[in-house]
Amino acid sequence: MGGLFDFMLPELESPMTGASTDAVMGFIHLVSFILLIGITIALIYFAIKYKRKSEDDETPLITHNNTLEITWSVIPLILVFIVFGWGYKGWLTLQSPPDDAYEIHVSAFKWGWTFGYDTGAQVSNEVHVPAGRPVKLVMQSEDVIHSFYVPDYRIKQDVLPSRYTSVWFQAEEPGESQVFCTEYCGTSHSDMLAKVIVHEPEDFKIWLAKQGSGGGTPIERGENLVGIHGCTSCHSIDGSDKIGPTLKGLFGKEEQLADGATITVDENYIRESILEPKAKIVAGFENQVMTSFEGRVSDEEISDIIEYIKTLE
Numbered sequence: 001m002g003g004l005f006d007f008m009l010p011e012l013e014s015p016m017t018g019a020s021t022d023a024v025m026g027f028i029h030l031v032s033f034i035l036l037i038g039i040t041i042a043l044i045y046f047a048i049k050y051k052r053k054s055e056d057d058e059t060p061l062i063t064h065n066n067t068l069e070i071t072w073s074v075i076p077l078i079l080v081f082i083v084f085g086w087g088y089k090g091w092l093t094l095q096s097p098p099d100d101a102y103e104i105h106v107s108a109f110k111w112g113w114t115f116g117y118d119t120g121a122q123v124s125n126e127v128h129v130p131a132g133r134p135v136k137l138v139m140q141s142e143d144v145i146h147s148f149y150v151p152d153y154r155i156k157q158d159v160l161p162s163r164y165t166s167v168w169f170q171a172e173e174p175g176e177s178q179v180f181c182t183e184y185c186g187t188s189h190s191d192m193l194a195k196v197i198v199h200e201p202e203d204f205k206i207w208l209a210k211q212g213s214g215g216g217t218p219i220e221r222g223e224n225l226v227g228i229h230g231c232t233s234c235h236s237i238d239g240s241d242k243i244g245p246t247l248k249g250l251f252g253k254e255e256q257l258a259d260g261a262t263i264t265v266d267e268n269y270i271r272e273s274i275l276e277p278k279a280k281i282v283a284g285f286e287n288q289v290m291t292s293f294e295g296r297v298s299d300e301e302i303s304d305i306i307e308y309i310k311t312l313e
């Protein structure tokens, strides 16, 4: 059944979670296709057979036909039960990650994804996983409702604030798959993308070891923080204007504010803009959407971010 419907879905990369989805989908398509052909043929056949032949041709009055009515009720009922039972079985599989699943924490925010590993390593907008092993994602949102969707794995799960949700998959081969946010979450919803990168188990261990535990120099830590908190979703580092002003050449710059005042960007201004984004709005960005990072970044982290911004000349 699979081959005929391949054009409808991308190639399945996680058979353990996706095979039953594809099977049910194939079944529904096959049944729909058979019914479409059958009904169309019957329609054409009856239209020709019962065409009005003469002026005094009259349609007989038929009130009902028990055999026919029971048949066309019971057959669809059986089909619906098959689809339900099959789908329910697949849903149960998706709800029960294997006990030995490798766990990764996912934090969703407007507009990006951060993935946290047990080693303390954190990466943004790329989740690296080992091939041939179940991976369980424990997910949480920092702001609004997002949804984690990987078409290649046939998995989709809402990510909520103040509550954990989880989803699992097992990619069999090394490769890359696209992650989408599939719950409308504001201006840059469509840019809220990430990649799943599947490594051979040995290569995964090497990759993870290289990530360290979040250390590094202040500039490296700052660059990492800017990625983790998704700053670059709205503030470019190449001089282009996104939703917010660019970070390139920001430090020491003369900035025109929306209320007409002019300020020179220094440490205190950047710190205030992170903790209280609405305090001083740059002219041209009146429609600003940034929320406060009070409580989300520490003083040390703000210092690291400032050190990093200083390097973006």
Ligand code: CUA
Pocket: 109, 111, 145, 146, 147, 181, 182, 183, 184, 185, 186, 189, 190, 192
């Ligand atoms: Cu996050 Cu859409």
